Amino acid sequence: MTLLKLQINVEVMMTDSYFTSLNIRNSSINSYALDLVEHSVRWMDQYWDANAGLLGMPTYEGLSALARVHHIRETGWYALGLLQRGTDNDKQQACEALQAILRYQFDEPGRPYDGTWYRFPEEPYPGDMPIWKGYDPNWREFIGTTLAIILLDYEQELPTTLVAAIDSALHKAIRGMLARNLSASYTNIALMHAFLLLFAGERFGEADWMKNGEQFAQEIYNLFAPNQTFSEYNSPTYYGIDVYALGLWRAYATSPLLQTLGAHMEAALWQDIALLYHAGMKNMSGPYDRSYGMDMQRYASTIGMWIWMAVGRDAAPFPDIAHPFDHAHDFCLAPAA
Numbered sequence: 001m002t003l004l005k006l007q008i009n010v011e012v013m014m015t016d017s018y019f020t021s022l023n024i025r026n027s028s029i030n031s032y033a034l035d036l037v038e039h040s041v042r043w044m045d046q047y048w049d050a051n052a053g054l055l056g057m058p059t060y061e062g063l064s065a066l067a068r069v070h071h072i073r074e075t076g077w078y079a080l081g082l083l084q085r086g087t088d089n090d091k092q093q094a095c096e097a098l099q100a101i102l103r104y105q106f107d108e109p110g111r112p113y114d115g116t117w118y119r120f121p122e123e124p125y126p127g128d129m130p131i132w133k134g135y136d137p138n139w140r141e142f143i144g145t146t147l148a149i150i151l152l153d154y155e156q157e158l159p160t161t162l163v164a165a166i167d168s169a170l171h172k173a174i175r176g177m178l179a180r181n182l183s184a185s186y187t188n189i190a191l192m193h194a195f196l197l198l199f200a201g202e203r204f205g206e207a208d209w210m211k212n213g214e215q216f217a218q219e220i221y222n223l224f225a226p227n228q229t230f231s232e233y234n235s236p237t238y239y240g241i242d243v244y245a246l247g248l249w250r251a252y253a254t255s256p257l258l259q260t261l262g263a264h265m266e267a268a269l270w271q272d273i274a275l276l277y278h279a280g281m282k283n284m285s286g287p288y289d290r291s292y293g294m295d296m297q298r299y300a301s302t303i304g305m306w307i308w309m310a311v312g313r314d315a316a317p318f319p320d321i322a323h324p325f326d327h328a329h330d331f332c333l334a335p336a337a
Contacts, residue, residue, distance in 0.1 A: 023086025033309040033337065040334030041081035043321055048078070048093070053100030054121070060329055069120035072104050073139055074332035076146040081335030083154045095162055098150070101143065102169050106135075106176075115176025116140045137180055140173040141192035145248060146336055148199045152252055167204070174200050174209060184219035187232040191245030194220060198255050214257050217249070221261045228268045234276055235290040237330065240302020242269055244336060273303065282317035292327045299326035305334055 049056040054070035055078055063069075075097050082094035104118040113126050113135040126134030147166050155163055177193060184190050194217040201209030224230060232238045246269065249262025276284045283296050284303070293299035296317035308316035319325035 023084055030309070032312045035313060036305055036308050036334050036337065037081060037084060039313070039321060040331055041078070041085055044074075044078045044081065044332055050096075052121075053096045055332070057329060059120075060327065063119060064122060066122055069122045071120055071329060071332070072101055072117050073119070073142050073146075074329050076101055076143050077332040077335055080146055080150055083150065083157065084335055091157060095158065098147075098158075098162060098166065102165050105169055105172060107172055109175065112180070113137065113176070114179065115172040115174070117143055137176070138189050140177050141189050141196060144170060144173040144177075144196045144200075145192045145245070148196060149248075149252070149336060151203075152199075170196075170200050171204070174206075178209075178212070182216075184216060184223055185231045187220070187230040188238045188241035188245065190216065190220050191242055191249070195245060195248040195253060195258065198253055198258060202254060210255075214255055217255075217258050217261060221265065224265055224268075229272055230269070231289075233289045234272070234284065234286070235288055236284050236296055236301035236303045237292055237327075238290050238302075239269065239273060240304075240306055240333075243306050244302070244333070247337075277307075277317075279311075279315070282315075284317075300328055300330040302330055302333060305331070305337060309337060 044055060047055040047057045049070065052070050054072065054075045056068055056070050057074065059066055059069045079094040079097040079101070082090040082097070101117070104121055106113045106116055106118075108114045112131065116135060116137050117139040119136055119139065124134075129135070131137065147170060150158075151163070151166060158166075174197065177196070182190060182193055194213050197209045197213030197216065201207065201211075201213060230242060232242070243266065246262045246266040249258040250266060253259055253262065273284070278285065286294075292301070296304045297319055299319065301317070304316055304318040308318055321331065
């Protein structure tokens, strides 16, 4: 990743202590990124509910009347972080978390929520409830890409029965994704969608999925190209998901098309971020297309975490994690960064 025009000298060498304490597959990862992962996983440890096999955390965005619920997507990120930390206990706990997550996927062909997951097990069965109120179809892409990273980096460390169950879950997720007819203008989800189609198509020998993934990637780029920007413009949260997904294109995709387009769009996106970011104020200027706050030092934004990886925690636009902060569940994403 290249952070353009922030005028900060980024340390890119990894210290020995980080290298020995984390089971990270990318040995060139910088010390700031490892610091982010370590803090995120340690922060999530406090929410682990061993009885449920899930993270029990405060609810958000009015999705439940309960003060605390078990977060399924976020538990997926935690499982990845546990595998990265890599102790024997962490690996066992990651397997327990993954097994729990897989239990909460919808397997209902023909239903609009087929292949997605419950957001938390405490929510009611969606039945005929509308999108967003009863279910979130985007969990297919969020959880699906997390499972893809886990297979790409840690498959050999997982039980074969669990790998088979993950493969089955990915088949269901792709089935639901293809039935949804997602728009390429829904940038952050579309970027993950294209990658997941390519990954699953290659893994399972489904040439049509791979073809659809590349065609969809080209559609995304065609929308991006005229103005060299995305329609979800200037969003401290969703720009971060864009960077995450473009990183998948660049670092994990085997398609030369995704690698080339991903690298180009990622560089252009960082130019936009640099244009709008004020390092002294630790904030991106508005107006925002989509945002969950006005001060990045008061809520967890995914771009705040990406800047943390580039410049370090002290210089990053991120709240003090020792105290409560808004949109805290997004901090769980860090291991996937």
